[in-house]
Amino acid sequence: MDNYHSIIASIDIGSSKIIVLIASVDDSGKFTVIGHAIGNSAGVTKGVIDNVEQASQAINQVVQDAYSSCDIDQCLNVSTNISDPHLTVINRSGSTYIPTKEIRDKDIEISVKNACGIPTPANKQVISSVINNFTLDKDSVTHLGVVTKHPIGQTATNLEVNMHIVTVSNQCVNAIEQSIRGSGFGLNNIVLNSMASSEIYITQDEKDSGVCLVDIGAGVTNLSVFTKGGITYSAVIQNGGNQITQDISDAFDTSFEEAERLKLEYGNAQVKSIREDKLVPFQQIDDDDPDQSERYLSQQSLVEVIEQSYSTIFSSIKKVLQSQKLDRSLKSGFVLTGGATKIKGCDMLMLSCVTVRTKLGRVNVDKITTKKLQFEGGLKDPVYACALGLLLFDPDESDIRKEQSSNKSNIFGTIRQKLSEF
Template sequence: MRIESVAADNNFFVSLDIGSSKIVILLAEEIEGQLKIFGHGIGPSAGVKKGLIVDSEKTSQAINAVVEKAYSSCNTKFFNVSVNISDPHLTIINRKGQVLIANSVITEKDVELALKSAKAVATSTNKQVINSVPNSFIIDKDPITHRGVEVDKPVGLEAKTLEANMHIVIASNQAVGSIEKSIRKSNLGTSMIVLNSMASSEPYLSQDEKDNGVCLVDIGSGVTNISVFTNGGITHSAIFKSAGDQITDEIAYAFNTSFNEAERLKIQYGDAQIKSLREDQLIKFKPIGGLEECYLSSHSLVEVIEQAYLDLFSLIKQNLKSKKLDRSLKSGYVLTGAGSKIQGCDELFLRSFRVRSKLGQVDTEKIDGNEMIISDPTYACALGLLLYEPDESYLEELQPDNTVGFMGKIGKIKENLFKF
């Protein structure tokens, strides 16, 4: 359950996205089942490299600056925040736990025991589980064929065994401690820490897409996060050190210029595809140590950018192929994050993967507010953190439907055709 920030008589939610290049704070309140953004702040990050806090003092100072902006935007004080984590050294695994059903009918306690068994991961003393998400429940799994019946809500069903499959995120105590320390130094409290891509998926992915198979690709500045959903649940996540800053580094190296100058070139003249250029043109830039300005061709600039993106896409492709997930995504890919904003990114992705792909669009039935925020993928994670809430609907008992047969009585149920 999300912990609300409280001010006067108002209850609301606050998200804090600590990125490698920017920090974002959003405030939202729930009105008739929809979150409405009423406050925000954004500013440069500090003390963060490749998604990992390396200087909590600098990070807390950067957070403080954004806190002031958020407060000024809505004149509302806040304390508890939901925050992201995208440390490339995270361990992300799928685990399963099975229990025997004593009285033939599954109870809440049986579900909790199955989940507890799945979460019983042997971790070293310097690590901890930060997220554990049930992605499926299987009743009466055959020990020989490894097949059973997959259900969303097992409570109340007749069964001999119940298996819970979970997606588990494990972080180092140091990484978690650095986040909590930076937040604490900013006079805030941590209500929840969520894997970046798990949060970012919330505003952009529909349940139908998750059921059919979809991959959320969040291209940030320091790292790229992906999460794969199949059969309605999250089944795979990964973090890559290659992202927007890596592309800027490639430009800086290719043309012997500073990171800031390379970033300017990328933003002002960048495109992800050479074929999108209508004509070649000369672009003025400042090389390192050069007293005079030099020129480069737009074609050569875009050539570097395109190759850097293709290298990143290749890493994603290899990762999914190694997990045998590359052919499980009927709904394809959804791109978001600041790195997806460059012209032609979605078209290059489609050309590279040859599978359905699109730029993410926020579901405004879930969350709405400032159009500038809703339409900008830079805010993807902060929006998702507002929406993210651990799903405990699996503890609800299925209501019998007397108008239909067995399949109707047990609700949404699917024959599990895959081996787990």
């Protein structure tokens, strides 16, 4: 193969699909996808692995297919995703007095230690700890100060660091590690779905003005909120594209597979978008006859079910953000991605539900390209959002979990890795 600086890979473990991307990174930092595979998932319910053996077999098959798509037979630099409905997010600050008046590395380390000096429950571990910014000489009354991302060398008497810390269950992490262990990949990073997707879909300008990334997968909906340039909040809603399919199945007494076909072939997120109703053939399971018989339903009635299901997801998102008082902080609105957002009218329905600007995410093609690779929709298909974002996510995050394995109440040592960003 060509002489690349390094090889990295990502594994997106979803409720319905598993995606593996293999990429090279050249000396300029440009990512090029050189290998790809997608396959059916197993042992995963609502984004969480509940059968390690089944998940491991499914992952291994897709990994081998990805290897076959390029001349790579091993990769030790791998990132994967996590969707834990019981995740906890903490926005913490820590400060320190600067005796020399000039900020040095040691001062940053002390402020980070003070911010992270909180005990972690025995059944949880920190999966992400992000430095959003620093505040110099914050006034105790007005709470104002000089905000910067690059404090080293600046003059101040007090330094405060502002961090976003996410904890997830040990059980979720252990299941992921066990499932990937047999694939031949060397796992070194686990990232929240929406945080990964934001790497490829959210611009820094949007993060500065306030934006929410919504990743609607088959099993769950992941969201991350960014304000003032950094991440503020993350959550997992236990509802996704599979629930929409199930609602169709329940409404018309048909199989899940047939409901999925109806959704993909005739679906729309808004009834008002159906200009002319038509009859749609489908296979209904007859209670009196074990054989399936073909029947007809109106497209409008199908879309009514779909619209109600999507509206439930969007209403849940709105309530979550309102509970955190973040619904009025999104000047750049919502960015939608994930496989379940491919249905027509998804963005317009969410706009009507949340009354805040909403758009479908677009891949930042300046960050990543394809080479000798052809697959449906290319990189712009939202189904690849998380897998692409995992390739771009800061690999220095990986050491956070390693540090906790020896001391769960102290993640200070691992934050040193993050200081390279500044």
